[in-house]
Amino acid sequence: MEPYQSTTPFGQRSLTLAHVATQIVASSRAPEKVVHKWKIFHAICTARSRLGVSERSLSVLNALLTFHPETALTGEDDLVVFPSNHQLSLRAHGMPASTLRRHLAVLVDAGLLIRRDSPNGKRYARKDSAGEIELAFGFDLSQLVVRSEEFESLAADIEAEARALKLVRERITLCRRDISKMIATGIEEGVPTRRGGQGPADWQKVHAAFRSIVDQIPRTATKQELEPIAEELSQLADDVLNILKTHIKSEHLSANESQTERHIQNSKPNSLIDLEPSLREGRAAGAEPKPQPTRFAEGSYPLGMVLSACPDIIDYAKGGISNWRDFLATAAVVRSMLGISPSAWEEAQTVMGETQAAIVVGCILQRGNAIRSAGGYLRGLTRKAEVGEFSLGPILMAQINSRLQEKRTA
Missing domain, CATH: 1.10.10 (Arc Repressor Mutant, subunit A)
Known part of the structure; x- marks a missing residue:
């Protein structure tokens, strides 16, 4: 049986x-x-x-x-x-x-x-x-x-989806990096976004368009959600690259004139006029003394000069500081470490501009125990900036001179 x-x-x-x-x-x-x-x-x-x-x-x-x-x-x-x-x-x-x-x-x-x-x-x-x-x-x-074939087919589909999602995320990351660095270059070099444009002012519009695309990216998203965002970023990256290429070609056409202009601009690298051009131009034109906030460095102060005055901030950077974006990100971390409240930080950024506020935080960090309350000190400088009595150039020069003096006596 x-x-x-x-x-x-x-x-x-x-x-x-x-x-x-x-x-x-x-x-x-x-x-x-x-x-x-x-x-x-x-x-x-x-x-x-x-x-x-x-x-x-x-x-x-x-x-x-x-x-x-x-x-x-x-x-x-x-x-x-x-x-x-x-x-x-x-x-x-x-x-x-x-x-x-x-x-x-x-x-x-x-x-x-x-x-x-x-x-x-x-x-x-x-x-x-x-x-x-x-x-x-x-x-x-x-x-x-x-059901072995069924299991293998399901696994292959999931692996293909994961690979496609990874590729589109990589594409977005590369586009974000390229666009942000190209915009920073355009601002620092004063490249006009169009013929007869004003350079930095127009680049802020480009940056606003960039942020509007980036803000659409959800924290967790499918490939289908990310693909149109990747397309927008790719198109913007191509447009920004074309702006830079057009500027380079125009410079080649007038190479002699450009070399002469660069020679004149670099002839007085240590003058206070070069250190604070925005203040000088504002007063000469009768403009308001308050600087407008911006998300990128205007190039008023060379990054190398700022890091020479405030080298301690480099210790708090994840991968070093090679551009203004790295400096701004590190300053945000240092701000929290120094105990500066979000409200004081936001007010300083609004009045001074994001770049100058970040430089001030670097200076506060460099002075260490000499400043009892970092938040109170920042608020005090913000009040001075509101009435046009704050000047960052002398502070940076004082920091640099102080460090040079320390090296001589060491």
């Missing part, structure tokens, strides 16, 4: 049509089919979100697979494993029995396992006179063979 194999679970566990469908599929496995159990397990782990199973459930499946002695799972072998809950718990890194039962039910409902319960619900195997297993009660792994 052929041994009868039960199709229903033991005890109060219910039988669903999905369970019956799973058993029908398992009975149709081709005898000649062979799969590598750990490769299939890897595919299932990759596709777990599509299959509706958690990492804990997969750790139980991993433990069950260790009870099958062969690496290969075939369509003709008996693939029932029958460890006790105690043995299974040990291989599942000590998972409690109640948790173990819950995750086994998840694996069955997901169609990864089939229950082959004995009359009393225990898991065991009955052997024939030759010592071969005649009938086993436990968990049938046949679904891993039957």
